[in-house]
Amino acid sequence: MLTYSFTDIGSDSLYHHLYQCIRSDILSGKLASGEKLPSKRSFAKNLGVSNITVENAYAQLLAEGYISSVPKKGYYVREISGMIPSAGVNTENRPQQDISKKRCVADFVSNRINPEQFPFSIWAKLLRETLLNYHEELLEAPPWGGVLKLRHAISAHLKAFRNMDVSEEQIIIGAGTEYLYGLLIQLLGRDKVYAVENPGYHKIAQIYESNGVQCCFIPVGKTGMDVGELEKSACHVAHISPSHHFPTGIVTPVGARYELLGWATREEGRYIIEDDYDSEFRLVGKPIPTLQSIDRSERVIYMNTFTKTLASTIRISYMVLPGHLLEEFQKRLSFYSCTVSNFEQYTLARFIEEGYFEKHINRMRTYYRRIRDELVTAIRKSPLASCCEIAEEDAGLHFLLRMDTGLSDEELLHRAESAGIRLSALAQYYRNPAENVPRHTFIVNYSGFAGQEAANVVKMLAKCIFCG
Amino acid sequence: MLTYSFTDIGSDSLYHHLYQCIRSDILSGKLASGEKLPSKRSFAKNLGVSNITVENAYAQLLAEGYISSVPKKGYYVREISGMIPSAGVNTENRPQQDISKKRCVADFVSNRINPEQFPFSIWAKLLRETLLNYHEELLEAPPWGGVLKLRHAISAHLKAFRNMDVSEEQIIIGAGTEYLYGLLIQLLGRDKVYAVENPGYHKIAQIYESNGVQCCFIPVGKTGMDVGELEKSACHVAHISPSHHFPTGIVTPVGARYELLGWATREEGRYIIEDDYDSEFRLVGKPIPTLQSIDRSERVIYMNTFTKTLASTIRISYMVLPGHLLEEFQKRLSFYSCTVSNFEQYTLARFIEEGYFEKHINRMRTYYRRIRDELVTAIRKSPLASCCEIAEEDAGLHFLLRMDTGLSDEELLHRAESAGIRLSALAQYYRNPAENVPRHTFIVNYSGFAGQEAANVVKMLAKCIFCG
Numbered sequence: 036m037l038t039y040s041f042t043d044i045g046s047d048s049l050y051h052h053l054y055q056c057i058r059s060d061i062l063s064g065k066l067a068s069g070e071k072l073p074s075k076r077s078f079a080k081n082l083g084v085s086n087i088t089v090e091n092a093y094a095q096l097l098a099e100g101y102i103s104s105v106p107k108k109g110y111y112v113r114e115i116s117g118m119i120p121s122a123g124v125n126t127e128n129r130p131q132q133d134i135s136k137k138r139c140v141a142d143f144v145s146n147r148i149n150p151e152q153f154p155f156s157i158w159a160k161l162l163r164e165t166l167l168n169y170h171e172e173l174l175e176a177p178p179w180g181g182v183l184k185l186r187h188a189i190s191a192h193l194k195a196f197r198n199m200d201v202s203e204e205q206i207i208i209g210a211g212t213e214y215l216y217g218l219l220i221q222l223l224g225r226d227k228v229y230a231v232e233n234p235g236y237h238k239i240a241q242i243y244e245s246n247g248v249q250c251c252f253i254p255v256g257k258t259g260m261d262v263g264e265l266e267k268s269a270c271h272v273a274h275i276s277p278s279h280h281f282p283t284g285i286v287t288p289v290g291a292r293y294e295l296l297g298w299a300t301r302e303e304g305r306y307i308i309e310d311d312y313d314s315e316f317r318l319v320g321k322p323i324p325t326l327q328s329i330d331r332s333e334r335v336i337y338m339n340t341f342t343k344t345l346a347s348t349i350r351i352s353y354m355v356l357p358g359h360l361l362e363e364f365q366k367r368l369s370f371y372s373c374t375v376s377n378f379e380q381y382t383l384a385r386f387i388e389e390g391y392f393e394k395h396i397n398r399m400r401t402y403y404r405r406i407r408d409e410l411v412t413a414i415r416k417s418p419l420a421s422c423c424e425i426a427e428e429d430a431g432l433h434f435l436l437r438m439d440t441g442l443s444d445e446e447l448l449h450r451a452e453s454a455g456i457r458l459s460a461l462a463q464y465y466r467n468p469a470e471n472v473p474r475h476t477f478i479v480n481y482s483g484f485a486g487q488e489a490a491n492v493v494k495m496l497a498k499c500i501f502c503g
Numbered sequence: 504m505l506t507y508s509f510t511d512i513g514s515d516s517l518y519h520h521l522y523q524c525i526r527s528d529i530l531s532g533k534l535a536s537g538e539k540l541p542s543k544r545s546f547a548k549n550l551g552v553s554n555i556t557v558e559n560a561y562a563q564l565l566a567e568g569y570i571s572s573v574p575k576k577g578y579y580v581r582e583i584s585g586m587i588p589s590a591g592v593n594t595e596n597r598p599q600q601d602i603s604k605k606r607c608v609a610d611f612v613s614n615r616i617n618p619e620q621f622p623f624s625i626w627a628k629l630l631r632e633t634l635l636n637y638h639e640e641l642l643e644a645p646p647w648g649g650v651l652k653l654r655h656a657i658s659a660h661l662k663a664f665r666n667m668d669v670s671e672e673q674i675i676i677g678a679g680t681e682y683l684y685g686l687l688i689q690l691l692g693r694d695k696v697y698a699v700e701n702p703g704y705h706k707i708a709q710i711y712e713s714n715g716v717q718c719c720f721i722p723v724g725k726t727g728m729d730v731g732e733l734e735k736s737a738c739h740v741a742h743i744s745p746s747h748h749f750p751t752g753i754v755t756p757v758g759a760r761y762e763l764l765g766w767a768t769r770e771e772g773r774y775i776i777e778d779d780y781d782s783e784f785r786l787v788g789k790p791i792p793t794l795q796s797i798d799r800s801e802r803v804i805y806m807n808t809f810t811k812t813l814a815s816t817i818r819i820s821y822m823v824l825p826g827h828l829l830e831e832f833q834k835r836l837s838f839y840s841c842t843v844s845n846f847e848q849y850t851l852a853r854f855i856e857e858g859y860f861e862k863h864i865n866r867m868r869t870y871y872r873r874i875r876d877e878l879v880t881a882i883r884k885s886p887l888a889s890c891c892e893i894a895e896e897d898a899g900l901h902f903l904l905r906m907d908t909g910l911s912d913e914e915l916l917h918r919a920e921s922a923g924i925r926l927s928a929l930a931q932y933y934r935n936p937a938e939n940v941p942r943h944t945f946i947v948n949y950s951g952f953a954g955q956e957a958a959n960v961v962k963m964l965a966k967c968i969f970c971g
Contacts, residue, residue: 087637094655150639162634170621171517176816183518210842213840214842245689245836349845350678374678374682
C-alpha cells in the first residue's frame with residue numbers, strides 16, 4: 036500500500052500534507068491514471084492517521100480533479116494530461132510549499148495551539164450536559180447581544196481578572212473580533228477615520244480598508260501609539276492594543292493610557308477601541324488597569340476573544356460598549372442576530388462559571404512560561420548570546436530577538452527557512468517600510484512551539500547565521 | 504414561596520416571563536426592598552422550570568439593578584425608589600409586552616422552531632463522537648471557506664436535493680446569511696446598487712443600508728421581482744428569493760427565471776443573489792431548478808442556511824460563488840477567518856453525510872404539512888370560509904389569508920392581538936406603502952404553531968373579526 040511519512044511536516048496540516056504527497060505522485064506519474072487508491076479506512080490505519088485526514092485529502096483531490104470517485108467501488112487516479120488547474124490551486128506556490136513542508140522544524144510564525152493543551156474532556160462533559168438539560172434555551176433566539184448566561188459569566192470574569200465593572204448588558208458576543216470590527220464600523224460610522232498601529236497586525240487595517248473606510252497608520256513609540264501623532268492626524272477612532280502590542284510587545288504604561296484617554300475626550304465623537312487580545316498571558320508583574328476601567332467619559336470600547344485562550348477554531352469574541360453606544364447599537368444594529376451558536380455560548384458560560392476557564396488559563400500560563408524559559412535559556416547559552424538581545428519577553432506569547440548581524444533581514448529569514456525555522460521580522464509589520472524601520476529584529480511567537488528541543492533549534496539558528 | 508403561572512405566555516421566553524413577573528412585583532411593592540428571593544434551585548423546582556430559566560431571570564434583574572447578590576447568601580430585592588432605568592429597559596414598552604404576554608394563544612409571526620422537533624439525541628451523539636475522534640482537526644484553522652468535510656457534504660446534498668453541480672471549493676461557510684451579505688458587499692463593491700424585493704424581508708434592506716450601500720426597492724409582480732422595473736433601474740445586483748418569496752409566497756416560474764438571468768447577462772458586473780432560504784420545505788410538486796443551476800454565465804450567487812432546517816440558534820449558512828468571484832474572493836477577502844466553530848462544522852458534516860439531515864427534513868416536512876392541513880381545514884370549516892381566500896399554501900412555512908372585510912388592517916391586527924393571536928399583514932412588508940398595496944391580506948407563519956387546537960384558534964379569529 037501507498038505509504039508517506041508524516042514526520043517533520045512542521046506547521047502543515049496532516050490532511051494537506053497527505054494531499055500534497057498524493058498529488059505529487061500523480062503529477063510525477065508514480066501513481067498512474069486509472070490506478071485505484073487505498074480505501075479510506077485501511078489507508079488511515081496504515082498511515083497511523085485518522086479517517087478524516089484521509090477523507091479530507093481525498094475530498095480536496097476530488098475537488099481539484101486529480102482523482103474520481105466510483106460509487107461503492109472507491110477512488111481512482113484520473114487522466115490528468117491537459118488538466119486545467121481549478122481556481123483553488125495555485126501551482127506557482129508549490130515549490131515554496133514543498134520547501135517549508137520538507138524542512139520545517141520550528142514554526143515561530145503561526146498562531147496554532149498545541150492540541151494536547153485543549154481541555155477536551157471537560158469541554159465534552161459540559162457540552163453533553165448542556166445538550167441534555169437546556170433543550171428550550173438552546174433553541175430560543177438569544178437577545179441580540181448574545182446569551183445572557185454567557186454575558187453574565189464574562190462580566191464576573193472581567194471583574195475578577197481585570198477589575199472591570201461591566202454589566203452583562205454592555206457585553207456583545209460575536210463570532211470573532213473580525214466580525215465585531217465590522218459591526219463597530221457600522222456603529223461608529225464610515226465617515227470616521229480609523230487610526231491603526233504602525234507597526235501592527237495587518238488584518239486590522241485590511242478589515243477597515245475592505246469595508247471602505249479610511250484608515251491612517253500612526254507610529255508606535257516607546258509607550259504604544261504616539262499620542263502626538265494621533266493628535267496631529269484627522270483620526271476619530273484609535274484602534275490599539277495597550278496591554279500587549281503586536282509585534283513590538285510594548286505594554287502601554289498608565290501615564291500614556293491617560294494621555295490616550297485625554298486625546299479621546301478632547302473632541303466629540305472620538306473613541307478608542309481597546310483590543311485586549313492576549314492579556315491573560317502576561318507572565319510576570321501586576322496587570323495594568325485597562326483603558327476601559329479608567330475611562331470616565333464613555334470613550335472606550337473594550338474587546339477580547341476566546342480564540343487565543345481556548346482555541347482559535349471556537350469563534351467566540353466579545354466587546355464591551357459604553358452606555359450611550361449601547362443605546363445607539365440597540366437602536367440601529369440590534370436587528371442583527373447573534374452570530375455564535377447557542378450550544379457553544381451555554382457551554383462556554385458554564386466553562387467560565389464553574390472555574391474551568393481560570394484553571395485552564397493558569398495551566399496555559401505555566402506551560403507557555405516553561406516554553407519561553409527554555410527558549411530564552413537556550414539562546415543565552417548559545418553562540419547567539421554574544422550578538423543578540425532579547426526584548427519584551429514578559430507579556431503575551433512572543434518576544435523579540437534583536438540580532439547584531441551584517442545580514443539583511445531577507446537573507447536571515449531565508450537562511451532560517453532553509454534550515455526549517457519559520458520566523459518573521461519586525462520590519463514586515465510596518466506599513467510602507469521607511470528608513471527608520473528597525474532592522475535585524477525578529478519575532479519569536481512560541482504559541483505553536485511544541486515537542487522540539489529548544490537548544491537544538493537555537494543551535495541550528497545560530498549555525499545558519501554564522502555559517503550561512 | 505413565590506409562584507407564577509407559565510401558561511399562556513405565548514411567544515415570550517420562560518426566563519423573560521419570569522423576569523417580568525418578579526420585576527412587576529418589585530415595582531408594585533409586593534416584593535419589598537430587602538426581601539430575600541428563593542434560591543435558584545428550589546425556585547426552579549417549585550415553578551417546574553429549569554435552573555437556567557431562573558438563573559437568566561435573576562441575571563437580568565441583577566443587571567438592571569432590581570435585585571442584589573450577596574455571596575454565599577443569595578439574592579435580595581433592592582431599594583428601588585429613584586432608581587434610574589438602565590439602557591436595556593424600555594419601560595414604555597411594558598404595557599404592550601404585558602398584553603401579548605397575558606393573552607397570546609397563537610403566534611403566527613415569529614420563526615421559532617418547536618424544541619420537540621430538534622434531533623437532540625442524534626446531534627449529541629455526533630458531537631460526542633466528533634469531540635472524541637477529531638482532536639487535531641478540531642483545533643486546526645480551517646481553510647477560509649470553511650471545513651472541507653462540511654463543504655463536501657453540502658456539495659453532495661446540493662447535487663442530490665437541488666441537482667446543482669457545485670464543487671466544495673465554491674462553497675463558503677459563514678455564521679448566518681446576515682454575515683454572508685456583509686461579505687458579498689465587500690466582494691461585489693459598495694459602488695453597486697442593490698435591488699431588493701418590495702414587499703420583502705426588511706432585514707435584507709436594513710443590512711445594505713447599515714453597510715452604507717445604495718439599495719433600490721423593486722416591485723414583486725406575479726412571478727417574482729419585476730424584470731421590467733429592474734431593467735429600468737440603475738441596479739447592478741438583484742437580491743431575490745425565487746423558490747419562495749417572503750411574504751407573498753410566490754414561486755418564480757422557469758420562464759421568469761430565464762428573464763432574470765437575461766437581465767444579469769445583458770451588462771457587465773450584474774449579479775443575482777439567489778436566496779434559497781426555505782426551499783427544503785416545499786410541500787407539493789416538483790422543485791423548479793435553481794437559478795444557479797441554469798446559469799451559464801457565472802452571474803448567480805446561491806445562498807442557503809441551516810437556521811431554518813435545523814435550528815435558528817445554530818448559526819451555519821453558506822453561499823456558492825461562481826468561479827471568477829471565487830478567485831476575487833480568494834485574492835481580496837480570504838484573510839477573514841471562517842466565523843463558524845470547527846466543532847459544529849464537523850458535526851453538521853457528519854449529520855448530512857450519514858443521512859440524518861435528509862431524514863430530518865422529511866420528518867419536518869410531514870410535520871409542517873400536518874400543521875398546515877389542520878389550519879387550512881379549520882379555516883375552510885369555520886365562518887371565515889365565506890369571506891376569505893387561502894393562497895400560496897404549498898411552499899415554505901407560511902400561507903396568505905385574504906379577508907373580505909370592512910375592517911382596516913390595523914383594526915383587524917389589533918383585534919386579533921387582543922384575542923391573543925399574533926398575525927402580520929402583507930402591507931407591513933412594503934417599503935413606503937402606497938395606494939396599490941394589497942390590504943386585508945395576512946401572513947400565517949405556522950413554523951412556531953404547536954400544541955394548540957387549530958379549530959379553536961380559527962374560531963377565535965373569526966369571532967374577533969365578526970364581533971369585534
